[in-house]
Amino acid sequence: MKIGIVCYPTFGGSGVVATELGKALAAKGHRIHFITYSQPVRLDSFSENISYHEVSVSNYPLFEYAPYESALTSMLVDVAMHEGLDVLHVHYAIPHASVAYLAKQILISKGIYIPVITTLHGTDITLVGRDNSYEPVVTFAINQSDGVTAVSESLKRETYANFEITKHIEVIHNFIDLKRFSKKPKDHFKRAIAPGGERLLVHTSNFRKVKRVNDVIQVFARIHKRIPSRLLMIGDGDERAGAEKLCRELQLCDDVRFLGKQDAIEEILSVCDLFIMPSETESFGLAALEAMACQVPVISSNTGGMPELNLDGVTGFTSNVGDIEDMAEKAYHILKDDQTLNVFKQNALKRASDFDINVILPRYENYYQSVIQNFTVAS
Numbered sequence: 001m002k003i004g005i006v007c008y009p010t011f012g013g014s015g016v017v018a019t020e021l022g023k024a025l026a027a028k029g030h031r032i033h034f035i036t037y038s039q040p041v042r043l044d045s046f047s048e049n050i051s052y053h054e055v056s057v058s059n060y061p062l063f064e065y066a067p068y069e070s071a072l073t074s075m076l077v078d079v080a081m082h083e084g085l086d087v088l089h090v091h092y093a094i095p096h097a098s099v100a101y102l103a104k105q106i107l108i109s110k111g112i113y114i115p116v117i118t119t120l121h122g123t124d125i126t127l128v129g130r131d132n133s134y135e136p137v138v139t140f141a142i143n144q145s146d147g148v149t150a151v152s153e154s155l156k157r158e159t160y161a162n163f164e165i166t167k168h169i170e171v172i173h174n175f176i177d178l179k180r181f182s183k184k185p186k187d188h189f190k191r192a193i194a195p196g197g198e199r200l201l202v203h204t205s206n207f208r209k210v211k212r213v214n215d216v217i218q219v220f221a222r223i224h225k226r227i228p229s230r231l232l233m234i235g236d237g238d239e240r241a242g243a244e245k246l247c248r249e250l251q252l253c254d255d256v257r258f259l260g261k262q263d264a265i266e267e268i269l270s271v272c273d274l275f276i277m278p279s280e281t282e283s284f285g286l287a288a289l290e291a292m293a294c295q296v297p298v299i300s301s302n303t304g305g306m307p308e309l310n311l312d313g314v315t316g317f318t319s320n321v322g323d324i325e326d327m328a329e330k331a332y333h334i335l336k337d338d339q340t341l342n343v344f345k346q347n348a349l350k351r352a353s354d355f356d357i358n359v360i361l362p363r364y365e366n367y368y369q370s371v372i373q374n375f376t377v378a379s
Contacts, residue, residue: 122283207237
């Protein structure tokens with residue numbers, strides 16, 4: 001198949017999933033065309049089956065804001081026409097679903113018929129999409145898609161609850177490449193960062209308000225009082241300064257390290273003992289899945305799709321959003337002795353294997369074929 005993929009090219013979960021999906025499809029012989037405003041961060045290796053099309057936006061002084069949607073629409077039309085795409089797969093509803101609809105209509109006017117699949121990732125539905133200024137467009141664009149997928153059952157339910165959606169939504173969970181995300185032999189790194197054998201806790205995110213990074217610090221502060229431990233904070237964003245300030249106030253600076261954005265995150269996860277994810281909302285929890293694949297159990301909130309991934313009492317524990325005391329107590333239960341910790345680590349890896357890319361990828365391939373076939377019949 002020739003597949004066009006539209007996504008945000010940043011460190012966000014939707015862009016990571018879209019890029020890894022495209023790379024895996026290319027490895028199986030499909031021809032993949034990434035279309036976005038800059039090269040995706042995970043598109044870090046050459047493949048003869050992958051092409052990247054950069055969307056350039058006019059800087060005409062009339063526009064206060066660059067008309068990215070119009071430029072993207074034009075690029076989609078151009079790539080579809082000249083590369084002979086079989087299907088267009090857009091990730092994150094805003095603005096990609098509406099842009100794809102417009103591109104499809106332009107192509108139809110030229111006698112070219114290409115189905116569009118929209119994948120809903122989370123905040124495009126739970127936060128941004130419910131804004132009154134976007135909701136009518138999001139609803140229309142989803143309903144006009146030829147196929148719609150969501151990354152969790154929770155997100156599917158929330159989409160139906162908050163939008164007047166008439167389309168069937170297929171749940172295809174996020175995935176992990178277990179060849180990349182697996183426990184690496186990095187004991188020398190652990191000895192360097194925890195020379196006294198301290199437990200290593202970790203959090204990774206884009207440090208937005210919804211991630212509740214201050215809760216991570218507060219949970220760690222309570223664990224730190226009971227068990228020798230250190231915390232690694234991976235990522236960057238608006239909430240980082242506040243988290244660093246809280247560390248100073250709680251006198252934790254010697255045992256908390258802010259590492260910024262990291263590419264080889266699997267090497268850091270490999271030496272950690274517990275992942276903390278107290279988010280206000282998570283449609284799936286890709287960062288938690290990456291940790292679990294590296295044998296790191298998870299303490300998370302019980303919001304959104306997290307309970308579908310992090311099995312309470314098995315791969316870690318879930319707590320109500322903001323319940324710092326409960327998270328800390330459950331974290332202590334996991335970390336208090338090696339035997340308990342090792343059981344949770346093995347359970348985390350076993351659960352992660354359910355989301356191996358080799359399990360999930362065929363579901364996408366079959367879904368593409370089904371949408372293409374039904375679209376051809378309908379056309």
